[in-house]
Amino acid sequence: MKLFKAAVLTIMLAVTPFASMAQEHSQAKFIPDAAKLGSLIDILKDDALRQQLIGELEQLQKAKSDSEVGNTKPAETEASRTTQPTAEEDAVISGGLFTGISSWLGDLGHRLPTAALGAPIDVKVLQAEAQVNRRLDAPGAIENLKGFMLRSALGWAAITALALIIFAFAKRRIRARVGKTASNKVVIREVVIRAFLAVVPFLVFIAVASFWPGLWNYSEVGAKIFVVLSVPFAIAITTSGLVSSFLVFLARSKGWRLVAYAQRRLSPLVGILIGIATAGSIAVSPDIRSAAGPATSDILSLILDIAVPAFAMLIIVLHRRTVRSLIVRGHSNDSERSAYDRAIFWVGTHWQHFGFAFAVLNIGARIFGTQSGSFLAQSSLSVAVIVLAFMAVTSIRRFEAKREAAANRRLRIGVRAEVLRRLSSILYRAIQVALVLIASVLCLRFWGIDVAGWLSTSAGISVVGPVSSIVLVMLIAWTLWVALDAWITAALSESQVGGGFQQRSARIRTLLPLLRNVAFVVLSVLTVIGVLANLGINVAPLIAGAGVVGLAVGFGSQQLVQDVITGLFILLEDTLAIGDVIDTGDRAGTVEALTIRTVKIRDGDGALHTIPFSTVKALKNSSRGFGVYTVGVMLDQRADVGKALEVLKEVGDEVRRDPKYAASIIAPLDIWGVDQVGPDGILIKGAIKTRPLQQYGVGREINRKMNFRLQELGIPLANRNVGWLPPGPELT
Known part of the structure; x- marks a missing residue:
């Protein structure tokens, strides 16, 4: 029965990548990979296994037919049940972001045990153990395996020795170094020679590996396995030489010292990485699967596939500075540089972060069974997309910076222009975010993660729906705030009147900042409520509680409310x-x-x-409308009152003509006449209307000039000092 379950599971994996995706997209087409087809072919090739599988399938067919007897549910009902979302799915979709993430993680956890190998790891290990034991229990299997390993070890040793001899010969034929002054012709010649000498060992490897089995009378299957196992080592050596050769191109711009260090330390590690990746691909070849067993081949492939990104992370830790220097040297992040130059500098600065991210993505894709390519190919495509996206974002930023500089050169920006400038800034940010999202989706697609397909599932809808709503709420609030803030900023700025600038009124400068603060608080509260609602939090109790708290605070702070x-x-x-x-x-x-x-x-x-x-x-x-200053002069009883009134009028006209006070006076001096006659003297009065708070300066000037003119004309002022009078005759 275990064989039957393994075969059925293999067939299912050959048809669909995930069981849940098959339920939601039953009409989608999927092309099975070679490993799954090979596992099915191995089962069908074995007569005993094939007969056992046929018998178990017949039993399953009979049990299925018996279970369908008495099932009177119409086909339409079944179809509608499978196409329409269930009540549980509706609850997940409408439950908010937290519910959607929880459901999605639960689905991932449910699918994880069987995603990488098509079966739980313990089941796969038992299958591999059974397959290996069955092959070793065959007559003469152990002796044949020992002989194969001995002869193959001698062959691989011969290939290694020959490779070392070729490398020693190659070092004598190449230049010791290539300086910065070397011409392009010299550099190209050195690269071609080194690349050719690096390819020669690979050709020798293939020739020796093809000749060796015939020398030792390998079986047909043994000869294929020997050649297949020799390929990773040959590719590792050749890749190391090719990388070392192509690094010569960087000698003129990066310096030979850095290039030589990379050739000695970095190139061998890259070769080992490529060799491990090649071994992982070969592990699922039909010859290896037939020799070691499908389950053993699958486990070995999983281990090697995870070893590739793990070894890549080791290279990143050991040589992150070396690779950074190889990328960054000669480039700059200066704003005057081209977008391509800045993109290369940025990628070189952060390449280790991308490397770790790609390694984690590769491990995750392999564990979840979505890996669709090699680690290096996926990394290269991802880096290319990231560079293009960064170049596009940098170009948009430079264009926006030019527009900002042009706007800042203007003496004053109108309200409409300021609002449009702020909104265009939001548009540029949205375009940049869209470019980053597109690049992220493409990179995830390279790593076997179908974001578009996931978005159409109930789990995707339950996560993306609330996230989109949150982003939309925040974007609307941000747009409203930016537009209002731009309008208030422009309204508070100086207004151009004639050839100069005039400050806004005090009322505007007082109320608009208050309006901005109130709008900010209102938008913040509404945004928080919208975000919490989309997170799946019931905001009704929060709003009701806030109302109760507000009512209590209102009763407890009546004086504060009255002040407000x-x-x-x-x-x-x-x-x-x-x-x-x-x-x-x-x-x-x-x-x-x-x-x-x-x-x-x-x-x-x-x-x-x-x-x-x-x-x-x-x-x-005292600062509204106008100010009035009352002019009063107390004259002596013997003074010429008519003459004094004329002098007061002349003084008022003179002050009004004075350029220092002309702008402050609204109306000429109004002569009231004689206001009071008494024993102390004669009081004459007048009033002059000025701009607010300017009446005191104008009044002081009128008093000064009036005193001077009265003294000049000999018009006496009242003297309130009462002297001693001699006694009259009636007192003597």
Whole structure:
């Protein structure tokens, strides 16, 4: 029965890559690989195994027919059941991101034990043990194996000795070094000679490996196995020589010292890596599978396939600096360099990270049974895609930088231009992210991970759906915030009036920052709610709890709420703004800062007062509209009042014509006339209207000029000093 299960499992693996993918994509076509076909062929070639398999299949057919008797469910119902998602799948899809990831990981864990070898590892080991024991139990099998290994060891030793002789001869025929001053002709000649001398051992290997079995009377199968086992060693030696040869191309740009070090230390390791990869491919060849058994071949192939990326990680650890120097030297990340040059520099700087990532991807793909190519080919294609993607992203960044520089050279950017500039920046970021995602999908495709196919499954939908919703919510919030922030920034900037620039009003400079803060808080809260909902967290209790907490806080902080509401109305009505001179009744000064709850004013002594809005019952603002200065002059009772009024009018006109005060005066001096007559003198008054807070300077200038003119014309001012009077006759 174990044989029957193994055969059925082999047939299933030959038809589909995954059992779950077969259920969801029953119409998809899959081409089985040579290893699975070879395992099936081995079973069918053995007469005893084939007859046993046929008998067990007949029993299965009979049991299946008996189970289908009495099944009256219509075919349409069965079809609809298999095509429509189940209630469990609907729950997973609508359960949020956490539920989708949990379901996906559970599916991976369920598929993992049989993904790499087509059966659980313990079952595969038992099968391999049985196959090896069956072959060793054959008459004369052990003696034949010992003879084969002895003769083959002698052959491989002869091949190795011949290879060493060829290498010793080759070293005498090549130049010791190639300097930076060598011409292209010399470099090409050296590379060709070295490459030819590196290929010669491979040809000798193949010739000797083909000649050796005939010399020792190998069987047909033994001769094939000997040749097949000789290929990895031959390819490893040849690859090491070819890598060492092609490194000569870098001698002029990287320096011969670095190239020679790489030839001595790096080239042999690369050859060993290629040899292990070749051995992994050969392990599933029909000859090896027939000699060692299908299960043994599968286990050996898995071990070698995992050894390739593991050995690659060892090379990365040992020679990450050497490879980085070979890639980076001669390139730069300067912004003036080309996109290709910067891409090469970036890849060289981070090549060890890519190497580790590729190794982990290869191991994961092999364990999950999705490996579709060799490690080196997949790595090369992935690096090419990454370089192209980085070049595209770099080009977009350079284009964006040029547009930013052109925009910064403008003296002022309008609101519309600023908003478009910010939104175009978001568009550039989205294009860059899209390029990175496309490159990632292509790289994963090279490693046998079908992202597009996975997205159409219930597990893919349950993961990608919430992630897409989260990204969309964050993108919308970011776009709204960027547009609002750009509009507020442009609105707060100086406005161009005539040939100069004018500051925005104090009300705008006060309210717009508050509006920006409120918008940021609102967008942040909505974004957090959207993200939590897509993560599968029920936000209704959170919102209800937040409402209860807000109600409790509102009752406990009524004074705070009163401050906020009063401050909101004061700011909306434009009662005061930063820079205004105000008087609240008990405090007066200049407004330095405004919040939604308090106003900060600095008095004449330099003290800063923080006043809650709820305590402001009446407010006097001296910085709005205009200012009025009242001019009063107390004349002596004997003074010429008419002449004094004319002088006051002349002084007002003179001050108005003065360039220093002309811009501050709104209306000419209004002469009121004689305001008071008393024992102290005659009081004449007038008033002049100025711009806010400019009345005091204008009034001081009028008083100065008025005093000078009155003294010049001899018009006496009232003298309130009462002197001693002598006693009258009635007192004597």
